[in-house]
Amino acid sequence: MSIVHTKIPDVIQLEPQVFADERGFFFEAYNDRKFAQETGIFANFVQDNHSGSKQNVLRGLHYQIQKPQGKLVRAIVGTIFDVAVDIRKSSTTFGKWVGYELSAENKRLLWIPPGFAHGFLVLSEIAEVLYKATDYYAPQGDRTILWNDPDLAIDWPLSASPILSAKDQAGKSLRTAEIFD
Numbered sequence: 001m002s003i004v005h006t007k008i009p010d011v012i013q014l015e016p017q018v019f020a021d022e023r024g025f026f027f028e029a030y031n032d033r034k035f036a037q038e039t040g041i042f043a044n045f046v047q048d049n050h051s052g053s054k055q056n057v058l059r060g061l062h063y064q065i066q067k068p069q070g071k072l073v074r075a076i077v078g079t080i081f082d083v084a085v086d087i088r089k090s091s092t093t094f095g096k097w098v099g100y101e102l103s104a105e106n107k108r109l110l111w112i113p114p115g116f117a118h119g120f121l122v123l124s125e126i127a128e129v130l131y132k133a134t135d136y137y138a139p140q141g142d143r144t145i146l147w148n149d150p151d152l153a154i155d156w157p158l159s160a161s162p163i164l165s166a167k168d169q170a171g172k173s174l175r176t177a178e179i180f181d
Contacts, residue, residue: 001028001038006098010091011084011116012039013100014109027107029074030132041111043070045132052077053122053129058147058162060119061085061171065178066141068114070134078127079103080120081157085145087179088115095174097154102129115180117145121156143178146171 004013016027028034036042053059060083063069073082083099101123102108112118120129144167147154151174156162171177 001034003038006100008084008086008093008096008098010086010093010113011098012041012111014039014111016107016109018107029109030072039111041113043072043132043134045072045134047133047136049131049133051129053127054163055122055125056158056160056163058119058121058156058164058168060168061117061145061147062119063087063117063143063145064135064138064141065143065180067135067138068180070114071112071118071131072109073102073112073118073120073129073131074107074109075102075104076128076130077104078122078124079105080122080124080127080129082110082120083118083154083156084110084112085117085152085154085174086115087117087145087174087177089179089181091115095152097152099154099156119147121158121162123157123159144168144171145174145177149173151175
């Protein structure tokens with residue numbers, strides 16, 4: 001697995017070693033020991049999530065203020081533009097974001113630590129996304145930052161108006177959201 005450091009040092013992109021031949025491919029999507037050794041991150045994943053969405057669905061920017069989750073994200077069908085936003089007030093990268101294409105084809109993963117808001121836009125006709133989480137879902141602490149907050153100025157690669165849930169339409173701006181110290 002190779003590690004690609006992002007503009008936000010705590011967010012890491014992982015590129016697995018893929019073994020391909022005329023039969024297809026094989027790769028190790030996750031190995032706890034290698035993940036810890038190669039990234040220095042000792043994560044205890046307790047929950048796996050799987051979502052399916054159609055093109056132009058934008059999910060996010062989500063986080064949990066109580067029981068914050070670290071997430072290891074990958075697309076197993078289609079292509080997404082995956083975004084992490086640093087919402088830790090004490091961080092030198094507070095309010096900054098990074099975004100990367102994750103796809104079934106490139107097989108890349110993105111590590112998003114606790115203290116970040118997360119979202120993605122579906123670029124392909126459909127996409128299925130898997131992500132491991134370091135804490136259990138806690139609905140009482142569920143929060144959303146507005147996907148198009150002008151202070152964040154995320155450069156979403158939109159080809160049409162995004163399809164949003166009511167929750168995502170009602171997100172708060174970073175300035176008014178409950179965030180981490």
